Amino acid sequence: MKTLFILILTLFTYAGIYAQTFSGTDNVIVNNHYSTGSNNSIKGFRLSHSDSQIIEPGKTVSCNNGSFHYENSYYLAYDLKNDFNLNGDWIVENVEIAVESAVAGNLSDQPLVVKLFVLSDYNHQNIIRDSLTLLKTDTVSVSDSESGTLKNIDFSPGYIVSDGKVLVVEFLLPDGQEDNNLLFLGSNNDRISDSTFIRAPHCGINEPVNVSEILFPDMMLIANIYGQYASPNPEIQSFTIEGQLVNTEIKNDPDYTVKVVMPADTVLNNLTPIIQIPAGFQITPASGENTDFSLGSVIYTVDNNFSKVSQSWDVSVVNAGPDIIGAGLPELNGEVVIDGSPDYTVTIPVLEGSNLNDLSPNIFVYNGFTITPESGSSQDFSLGSVTYTVSHETLPVTQDWQVSVIETPAGINKISKHKVQIFPNPANDIVTIKAKRISKIKLLDITGKTIFETSEQSVNLSAYKEGIYILKIYIDGIILNRKLLIIR
Structure with missing residues (x-):
């Protein structure tokens, strides 16, 4: 040719x-x-x-x-x-x-x-x-x-x-x-x-x-x-600041909020967000503009002069605290419940009949913080909650958390007859989704965008950034949504 x-x-x-x-x-x-x-x-x-x-x-x-x-x-x-x-x-x-x-x-x-x-x-x-x-x-x-x-x-x-x-x-x-x-x-x-x-x-x-x-x-x-x-959507597609610890949390309608977590020692009064919005829209303050977040949240406005649409977004940038941001066990039977201030409690549901006196939960904190007892260490939960202390490596910041493991019947925390186990969660490189008759699994980011689709029950997460994701699990015509946290 x-x-x-x-x-x-x-x-x-x-x-x-x-x-x-x-x-x-x-x-x-x-x-x-x-x-x-x-x-x-x-x-x-x-x-x-x-x-x-x-x-x-x-x-x-x-x-x-x-x-x-x-x-x-x-x-x-x-x-x-x-x-x-x-x-x-x-x-x-x-x-x-x-x-x-x-x-x-x-x-x-x-x-x-x-x-x-x-x-x-x-x-x-x-x-x-x-x-x-x-x-x-x-x-x-x-x-x-x-x-x-x-x-x-x-x-x-x-x-x-x-x-x-x-x-x-x-x-x-x-x-x-x-x-x-x-x-x-x-x-x-x-x-x-x-x-x-x-x-x-x-x-x-x-x-x-x-x-x-x-x-x-x-x-x-x-x-x-x-x-x-045809239908303008004044959305914020991404909002990142160099050095942030986890993926940005973006909530669309009806919340319209953005949250970025920075290291505990970051000064918040002169940060430079990089923002992506759809073509044809503009945002104020502009992407790349130095902004002071030290006094609280900042209102960003996305508008489109041609379609006369506008949306205000409440953007907060905060320092990481002595928080537990994820926990999990292979025996997990439902959603982990994390309650921060003022309770500072973590509740991990496991299958009824699990051996509570020898469990090794994975407990996750922000980079720059340590936790005692160590994540993954064996603990006895048969007598009640175990106290975990989260401390910053260099700053005088500390917080005690009460972590409990409770037994739940197989019928709790599931839809209909379907029991789904996701472990570990939070995950690092590999996550396993265990259930009968799974036809396919989708991983979505926090904005709802599909990252990948698979029929395999073990998923390699090494290519994906830390943050909160949603697993959509398809079983017998039913879709189950589960939150997945990736932390390294």
Whole structure:
């Protein structure tokens, strides 16, 4: 195939007419692929693969003979979720395409066909036309006077690209031989991501190929896609501070809270959170802005000017204390109950008939703290609770906790007839989920995002960060949710 491309290169040329830079546009797309519209009449926010909106003269490759162009189709793929961080259904409302040079041989306008497609699976390597589902086709006229400008194609009221789908836009230049038309779209080499694909039947390319495959790697078509969310969600997707001890706890509707735990000796008055929010939204205070958390929680506001939605989040950053944050036993029969101030108690349920005078519970505390007796050491719980003391390694901070182990019948703490054991919990590298007739298991992070899915009952957790996770266990058509704590 490469040989065929080389043989036909003589039919491909760059545009020979120098185009002026545009007027009335932003020169740079900001904030990783998106910004507000460059055209004030266009609403919504913009997606682009191009870092610069300036046409580079002579950059666009085309199948033509120098006097007119043959049929050329250019394709751009927009992986909305993975490349642009768009979560949820998205409405495409406008498309802009740069025009480097337009020369209509019949002294009239020449046609440009713009097609919107959706694609379910995209590997960033190729686009197969048979896998594209057409949303809409529109044909517009391009006049010679539009050379060196951005051409706007209005798709109002818009077309929905479902969550997780890939938007593909085709710019089709019909064969200009009959009317002696010569049209070059605008491009440059200032790409952020992805590539331009071309299909040119007259030059022997009947399916879209990456322009780099025909030895023109420096061409990135300048195009902008404008739209908005069908149902905007002003969420905080991640909130991290360097040095934090465990995964951030993010609670969405109805709480809208964020909690970060820092080491006990961290000064909280000048911290720099790194925050991720969906594309098209903004957050105040901004990500990367130094913030004082020493006086209590700070209100962060996520909003979207285009959809007029806003949500306030209560963000607290606290120092780790002498807390027990997890406990577990292989004999566990239900959820461990940890009650902090003012009780400072831990209750571990085990199966009825367990030997309470020789148990070795795993007790977990924050980094920088120690616990006495040691976690995993044998203790006698047959006479009642055992006192565990949590102390900081260097600070004068200590707290006594009463840890109890209670026997519970097999029917307690389970749904219907199903008994599920998860051990150890908290876990380090391997966790085992023991139950009859498990069909599958999902691990979700605290935001509800599925991390992985498996049918195995022993799961390797070594690749995952410390924090709180949810196990969804599927048994006989029933879904059981269990909390899992990963601590190292």
